[in-house]
Amino acid sequence: MFIELVDALRCPVPHEESWLVASATRMEFRHIVDGTLGCPVCRAEYAVTRGVVDFRRAAHRPLPPDLPPDETEATRLAALLDLTDRTGFAVLVGSWTVHAPLLRALVETPLVSVDPPDGTEGEPGISVIRCDGELPLAEGAARGVAVDADTPARVASAVRATRAGGRLVLPGGAALPVGVRELARDAAVVVAEREAAASPPVTLHVRRRS
Ligand SMILES: [Zn+2]
Structure with missing residues (x-):
């Protein structure tokens, strides 16, 4: 961590x-x-x-499918998440976490693996979180998130955790969540960009001179 x-x-x-x-x-x-x-x-x-x-309070989450790490997929994920420098951090959720070690070798961006396969340990460059449902991350904290379609609540929390202009990568065929703009889609992945959050109305206080 x-x-x-x-x-x-x-x-x-x-x-x-x-x-x-x-x-x-x-x-x-x-x-x-x-x-x-x-x-x-x-x-x-x-x-x-x-x-x-x-962070888990509820029952154990099902494990993501045990996909083999793949260098081509890791390279593609680095490009889709736009991991061109070491600023901020990117989040891989569920089955995307299998690419974390290869991705870490390719990019300088710190990574966060959420719910990786059992037995995964944290290491320099890869922080590991286990949690129920929603991601325990601050609004706009991550530069990009790759998330399984999983539950709508988890996907919505991934959107919320992505900074404005940051990338969101979802499995192909996934519905586009609210708050993002689709950039590209093929059979394997959907790539989207987090839209700037609508800001609440600003209350103006007028200070009167006495
Ligand atoms: Zn608390």
Whole structure:
């Protein structure tokens, strides 16, 4: 768990949005290997074990299909997610996580794997999260997200976690979620761009001079 990623994580319990407080019992480079993330609002604590932070409260999620890592697919994913530099971080969810190690070898962008196959450990450059349903990430925190079609709630949270102008990659045939503009589609993938969020009306306060 990359220490700088902690700022982008949010407690999944429904309450006012809050950052999490990290305490590490073992660090390697700038990664928390073992420790906890605590929520100052609801006092929930999430364990970090072997670089994996576990937000799960409900039953175990089904594993993604055990696809073999593929260098061509990893290269394509780097291009689709537009990972041209090391700024920010990109998120791979479910079956996309099989490409994380090859992708990490190709790009400098820090990666977050959400719900990778059992036994996956975090490592420098690849932070690992396990969670129920929605992604525990702040609004607009990620530069790009590749997500399985899975549940509409999870896809909607992936859109929310993507910054305006950031890329969203979905499996081919997936319906286009709200809040994105389709860039390209083939049998295998749908590539979209997060639209700028509509900003709420601004209230103007007029200060009168006395
Ligand atoms: Zn909380």
